Amino acid sequence: MRAWQISSFGIDSLEFVERPTPTPGPGEVLVGVRAVSYNYRDLMVVKGLYNPKMKLPRIPCSDAAGEVVAVGADLTKWRAGDRVAGIFMQNWVDGPLTAAKARGALGGDIDGVLADYVVLKEDGLVGIPDHLSYQEGATLPCAAIAAWNGLAAGELKPGATVLIQGTGGVSIFALQFARLKGARVLGLSSSQEKLERAKAMGLDAGLNYRDNPEWDLWANEQTGGEGVDLVVDVGGAGTLARSLRAIRPGGTVAQVGALAASTDPFPIPLIIHKTARIRGIYVGSRKDFLDMNRAIALTEMRPVGEAFDWSQAREVFKFLEEATHFGKLVLTVS
Numbered sequence: 001m002r003a004w005q006i007s008s009f010g011i012d013s014l015e016f017v018e019r020p021t022p023t024p025g026p027g028e029v030l031v032g033v034r035a036v037s038y039n040y041r042d043l044m045v046v047k048g049l050y051n052p053k054m055k056l057p058r059i060p061c062s063d064a065a066g067e068v069v070a071v072g073a074d075l076t077k078w079r080a081g082d083r084v085a086g087i088f089m090q091n092w093v094d095g096p097l098t099a100a101k102a103r104g105a106l107g108g109d110i111d112g113v114l115a116d117y118v119v120l121k122e123d124g125l126v127g128i129p130d131h132l133s134y135q136e137g138a139t140l141p142c143a144a145i146a147a148w149n150g151l152a153a154g155e156l157k158p159g160a161t162v163l164i165q166g167t168g169g170v171s172i173f174a175l176q177f178a179r180l181k182g183a184r185v186l187g188l189s190s191s192q193e194k195l196e197r198a199k200a201m202g203l204d205a206g207l208n209y210r211d212n213p214e215w216d217l218w219a220n221e222q223t224g225g226e227g228v229d230l231v232v233d234v235g236g237a238g239t240l241a242r243s244l245r246a247i248r249p250g251g252t253v254a255q256v257g258a259l260a261a262s263t264d265p266f267p268i269p270l271i272i273h274k275t276a277r278i279r280g281i282y283v284g285s286r287k288d289f290l291d292m293n294r295a296i297a298l299t300e301m302r303p304v305g306e307a308f309d310w311s312q313a314r315e316v317f318k319f320l321e322e323a324t325h326f327g328k329l330v331l332t333v334s
């Protein structure tokens with residue numbers, strides 16, 4: 001099979017290699033990968049920032065969609081030709097996360113999916129909704145489920161207000177799922193053009209966070225001084241204090257990302273005074289993926305992004321680094 005791998009850290013160190021095509025053992029499925037999507041985590045993996053002690057060489061990336069090519073002996077759950085996507089943590093099938101389930105994340109603990117074949121566990125994949133292309137299906141395993149569970153953490157009623165940060169993979173899915181829940185959505189971006197694109201998708205109001213660093217005040221103004229019900233926070237240390245100022249008393253911050261650094265002290269008084277709920281999100285289980293796919297299929301929701309040929313794997317990592325994208329960056333395996 002062909003794969004992109006890193007033998008040392010760095011985008012320019014990605015190398016296109018031939019490896020033996022794996023054979024599925026008992027309880028395993030061989031998937032012919034048709035498309036792969038990037039997540040910010042993959043960029044961190046490749047640059048050596050996610051786990052500097054990661055054993056190399058490693059095939060990066062967690063998110064792929066493709067076609068079942070072969071199955072292990074006696075396996076009846078999947079058949080050749082099934083359209084599938086892998087799940088992020090191969091061991092997290094259902095129920096709450098445990099230490100054991102957290103091991104086995106694709107493109108982190110184990111080799112990932114930036115290859116034309118991958119072997120997955122029989123419970124390590126799901127079918128993709130019929131109306132989606134492989135490129136669209138490949139966007140779902142990480143960012144979409146994180147957004148889905150981020151929204152779920154808010155326990156929202158229709159008419160609630162959600163604030164999203166930026167216009168990357170997680171945030172655009174959060175916009176789409178918030179709209180499905182009948183929520184009003186406020187959004188931040190460093191780009192007016194991206195805000196306009198988000199408005200065309202249903203964003204109710206947007207603000208440039210570079211020009212308006214006190215966006216928490218704006219969020220409060222937008223909600224009549226009450227504060228929003230939920231912030232889907234992708235900034236982390238650099239945004240958490242403002243997210244806490246932006247929520248209503250008793251509101252929720254779904255802590256998904258860590259894009260923005262800060263040396264400010266952890267905002268304990270704000271957590272207390274807002275009686276805030278901060279919910280850490282770490283992707284989700286196979287069951288979450290199935291629940292999300294049901295909603296995507298029912299509403300014929302389509303992921304948003306841009307696809308490139310996988311010969312451009314290095315360039316597309318640079319696009320991710322420059323953050324010029326909107327939604328997801330996808331590679332078509334040719």
Ligand SMILES: NC(=O)c1ccc[n+]([C@@H]2O[C@H](COP(=O)([O-])OP(=O)(O)OC[C@H]3O[C@@H](n4cnc5c(N)ncnc54)[C@H](OP(=O)(O)O)[C@@H]3O)[C@@H](O)[C@H]2O)c1
Nearest residue numbers: 040146166167168169170189190257258260281282283323
């Ligand atoms: N916990 C989980 O399960 C999980 C799952 C997926 C991702 N993540 C994490 O979530 C974060 C986002 O991931 P992603 O894949 O969506 O990344 P992405 O597609 O690269 O999106 C990045 C976007 O975030 C926005 N952004 C950056 N700094 C910001 C700031 N200070 N305030 C507001 N927005 C800011 C920018 O949007 P504009 O260009 O519009 O300004 C940027 O384009 C990363 O930290 C990633 O590791 C976590």
